[in-house]
Amino acid sequence: MSKKNRLIVHCLIALCSQYVCAQPRTMGLEEMFRLADENSQRIQVYQTGKDAAEAALQAAKAQRLPDINASLSASYLGDGKLWDRDFSNPMNIDMPHFGNNFSLEAQQVIYAGGAISSSIELAELGKHSAELDAQKNRQEVRFLLTGYYLDLYKLHNQMQVLKKNLELTEQVIANMRVRREQGTALQNDITRYELQKETLKLQVAKVKDASTIINHQLVTTLHLSEGTEIIPDTTLLDEQIQTLDEKNWQALASQNNLDLQQTQVGIQVNEQKVKLERSERLPKIALVAAEHLDGPITIEVPVLDNNFNYWYVGVGITYNFSSLFKNNHKLKQARLNVKKAQETHQLMQEQVENTIQATYVDFLTAFTDLRTQKKSVELADQNYDVTSNRYQNDLALLTDMLDASNTKLSADLSLANARINVIYHYYKMKYVTHTL
Known part of the structure; x- marks a missing residue:
């Protein structure tokens, strides 16, 4: 095979491999x-x-x-040495050496x-x-x-x-x-x-x-x-989103939110540390x-x-008697850490509740935007039909027709984006309740 043919084959292989690697994947x-x-x-x-x-x-x-x-x-073992109490009269003592x-x-x-x-x-x-x-x-x-x-x-x-x-x-x-x-x-x-x-x-x-x-x-x-x-996947927009009211979302969050569960674990950890410090005072x-x-x-x-x-x-x-007076401050610190963990849990409950409320309001706003965009598409379609009819009867310029077409395309894009926003806020509600 000539160098030219080998070069062509290598190029074809490279192009084919690139094509295979770049295959689109609907997901x-x-x-x-x-x-x-x-x-x-x-x-x-x-x-x-x-x-x-x-x-x-x-x-x-x-x-x-x-x-x-x-x-x-x-x-x-070396040999031993024996003295009197006043270290007089030394005497060598033979020792077994192993x-x-x-x-x-x-x-x-x-x-x-x-x-x-x-x-x-x-x-x-x-x-x-x-x-x-x-x-x-x-x-x-x-x-x-x-x-x-x-x-x-x-x-x-x-x-x-x-x-x-x-x-x-x-x-x-x-x-x-x-x-x-x-x-x-x-x-x-x-x-x-x-x-x-x-x-x-x-x-x-x-x-x-x-x-x-x-x-x-x-x-x-x-x-x-x-x-x-x-x-x-374009079928995503066809899925029906069955939302809940705010009360139900709050209930889901109280049951599933992982931040709340982590702060609850924090309370239990500090309670066990109190028991661990108490054990120092026991035999x-x-x-x-x-x-x-x-x-x-x-x-x-x-x-x-x-x-x-x-x-x-x-x-x-x-029994460590010193723990009776050395362990007091550690035990007090452990009890204060329990109180801090409980307060942190209460604070997290407030933050989660506020997050759910704010996210839910944004979710409702996304539905309002979707209804508005549907109305905009309806009006843009009407304007396009009227302008198209006038253009066919030489009553409108091509620029008018293009403006109407652009308006319709923009309205369709805004409607699709509004639907995507609804889906996004739905998944955000699942995320803040940790049910995603």
Whole structure:
């Protein structure tokens, strides 16, 4: 194969691969949410946090298991020295030079003032908090993707309107050039529409660039193939939105809002910390058992070159008396933290209620805007029909016809955007109630 043919083949392969990579993909919101749950790196980070919290819980539960220690040592013993009490009459004592020691000790805590139970409860609350963080992050990712998706939908609608206006402008320019040849139009009129054409081309380029940016953000978040072009599902506007009244939205928020649940967990965490501080004032009781094997026996003079084995079992009790006067301030701090957590929860309830109310009002405003845009489309259609009829009867200029057409296109675009806004505010209501 010649170099020229190989070059052609490589170019065709590159073009084909680029075409395959750039295949458009129509996607609905539910499919996008599913892909985000599977592929989003941000969601995966919080999933790892949940796994770490589960490991911390298992580590806390392991504190209930017995402590077992073993030690083994070998040593060289030097000869000893013996004096009177006034350090007179020194005497060398021969020692066996090899020493050995083995010990095996076990301890099982049977009462620690609730410290172990509180530590396990804190770990369980930490796991629950990590799960709430993951759920909240999932809601945030979904709402972020919803915003990108609907913005992309608006840009697609805007692109269609701009292209239609561009086609109409080119039609006007062609018609004006014919009329100029006939002497019924001026070059100035053509120049004006050519300027309009260039402005429309610039707007098309800006919309295309904005779509590229948003599309890249969606593709990156969803971990799709590079070059994938996401096409919004046009059936989204046909879905019926069954909204609730404000009271029901408030009830949903009180049951599902993750911020409220997190502050409630914060109260429980601080209550467990109070119990943990109280446990410092209580005795610790444990079962103990040990096995020892030592040699030689150095407590005798002369030293006995024997191994000595002994074992014991029993109950050990420890009590830290200093906690009675050292722990007061920590216990007071823990109780104040409980009060602070309760106040934070109450504050969050107020903030969530205000957020629901404000978002609900915006939701109603979106419906009002939708009704207004429907009326605008109706009036624009009537104006277009009248102007078209007059133009066909030579009672209106082409510019009048184009103005009516532009007005109709703009009204249609505004209506589509108004419908998208209703969907956006609906999903925003689900987001602030954390039911998305």
